[in-house]
Amino acid sequence: xxxxxxxxxxxxxxxxxxxxxxxxxxxxxxxxxxxxxxxxxxxxxxxxxxxxxxxxxxxxxxxxxxxxxxxxxxxxxxxxxxxxxxxxxxxxxxxxxxxxxxxxxxxxxxxxxxxxxxxxxxxxxxxxxxxxxxxxxxxxxxxxxxxxxxxxxxxxxxxxxxxxxxxxx
Amino acid sequence: xxxxxxxxxxxxxxxxxxxxxxxxxxxxxxxxxxxxxxxxxxxxxxxxxxxxxxxxxxxxxxxxxxxxxxxxxxxxxxxxxxxxxxxxxxxxxxxxxxxxxxxxxxxxxxxxxxxxxxxxxxxxxxxxxxxxxxxxxxxxxxxxxxx
Numbered sequence: 001x002x003x004x005x006x007x008x009x010x011x012x013x014x015x016x017x018x019x020x021x022x023x024x025x026x027x028x029x030x031x032x033x034x035x036x037x038x039x040x041x042x043x044x045x046x047x048x049x050x051x052x053x054x055x056x057x058x059x060x061x062x063x064x065x066x067x068x069x070x071x072x073x074x075x076x077x078x079x080x081x082x083x084x085x086x087x088x089x090x091x092x093x094x095x096x097x098x099x100x101x102x103x104x105x106x107x108x109x110x111x112x113x114x115x116x117x118x119x120x121x122x123x124x125x126x127x128x129x130x131x132x133x134x135x136x137x138x139x140x141x142x143x144x145x146x147x148x149x150x151x152x153x154x155x156x157x158x159x160x161x162x163x164x165x166x167x168x169x
Numbered sequence: 170x171x172x173x174x175x176x177x178x179x180x181x182x183x184x185x186x187x188x189x190x191x192x193x194x195x196x197x198x199x200x201x202x203x204x205x206x207x208x209x210x211x212x213x214x215x216x217x218x219x220x221x222x223x224x225x226x227x228x229x230x231x232x233x234x235x236x237x238x239x240x241x242x243x244x245x246x247x248x249x250x251x252x253x254x255x256x257x258x259x260x261x262x263x264x265x266x267x268x269x270x271x272x273x274x275x276x277x278x279x280x281x282x283x284x285x286x287x288x289x290x291x292x293x294x295x296x297x298x299x300x301x302x303x304x305x306x307x308x309x310x311x312x313x314x315x316x
Contacts, residue, residue, distance in 0.1 A: 003232070011230070018226035032228050043232045102213035103220070125218045128189055150185035153214075157183065160210035 006046050009055050014039070016127055017063045023122045024067035026111065034070060038063055060137045064119055071115075102160060109156045117152035124149055172205055179211060 017038060022031035042049065042059060052058045110121055119138065123129045124145075131142040138145070178195055181187045187195070198204075199215035 006232075014226045014230065015224070019221065019224055022224070032226070035226055036228065036230060039230045040232065099209070099213060099216070102210065103217045106213050106217035107221075125192070125214075126221045128192070130189065146185040150183060153183050153185070156214060157210055160213060164210060 006043065006049070010039070010042055010049070010059060013056055013059050017059060019126065020060065020063050020119065020122050021067050023110070023118055024064070024115065025070060030070070034063075034067060038066055041066075054133075054136065057133060057136045060123070061139075064137065068115060102164070105160065105163060106156060109159050110152075113152050113155065117148050117155075120145055120149050121152045121156075125153075175205075175208070179208070 014035060018031055018035045021034040021038075022028060025031050025034060038059075041062065049055055049058070110118060113121065116138070120134060123134045123137065124131075129137070131145050134140070134145045135142045140148075175195070175198055178187060178191055182192065182195060195211075196215050196219060199208075199212045200219060204212045
């Protein structure tokens with residue numbers, strides 16, 4: 001695989017790789033480092049890359065495995081989540097504030113899910129992969145993916161409703 | 170999109186039974202401003218998913234890892250080596266002149282003479298010492314009376 005071919009097939013995946021890495025590793029710096037490391041690995045294995053029918057699935061599998069390894073390595077001193085993507089633009093609107101709070105709450109709720117569910121939520125609800133593709137990436141049956149996804153979605157929604165009813169946003 | 174239809178889709182969504190197209194419909198519905206108040210929680214979810222997809226990787230991707238380059242160091246080392254060889258070989262031939270050669274030969278001659286003198290005297294001393302040993306033997310025989 002030549003450099004241009006490599007760049008054309010694998011480089012467009014960089015945002016997806018990065019987002020999945022960030023979903024699992026939480027911190028932005030770590031996700032960036034992981035993405036660079038993964039591309040370096042992919043480039044080193046470019047000869048093997050040709051043999052895979054689905055390069056995208058292969059790259060995503062590699063991302064998942066790499067990040068889980070990273071997590072295992074530093075399980076003890078995990079970084080705490082600081083989320084600041086949702087800066088308030090219009091403070092006067094109480095309702096908008098509430099929505100923003102609950103949007104960042106979604107982020108926290110996903111972070112509390114088991115790793116498998118995190119990855120599945122990311123791949124389906126953010127990246128819009130088909131169940132078959134997710135199954136290939138995670139080496140799972142499509143029905144197993146469906147079950148885990150349903151569980152994750154229900155958990156998030158139920159937690160949101162709970163918070164909403166308590167009036168804690 | 171009717172509200173009943175959306176609610177129906179949401180139930181399917183939670184069971185993991187919606188297709189990607191149906192999920193796109195939901196995302197589209199919840200990206201609108203006015204959403205039925207009892208569906209606010211879903212709005213938070215879909216808004217989050219949409220915004221997360223906007224996140225981009227902004228750093229560069231280096232395909233070749235930066236490694237410290239040592240090739241220039243080897244060039245520098247070889248230059249140093251060549252210069253030192255050149256300098257040392259030059260000093261070797263230039264400094265020994267004919268006069269110095271004569272001087273060296275003279276010095277060698279003097280040293281050899283000196284050594285000769287020393288060795289002669291040493292020989293003398295040695296002979297005396299060996300003769301003395303005979304005396305010692307005699308004295309020993311007198312004391313111990315062996316035979």
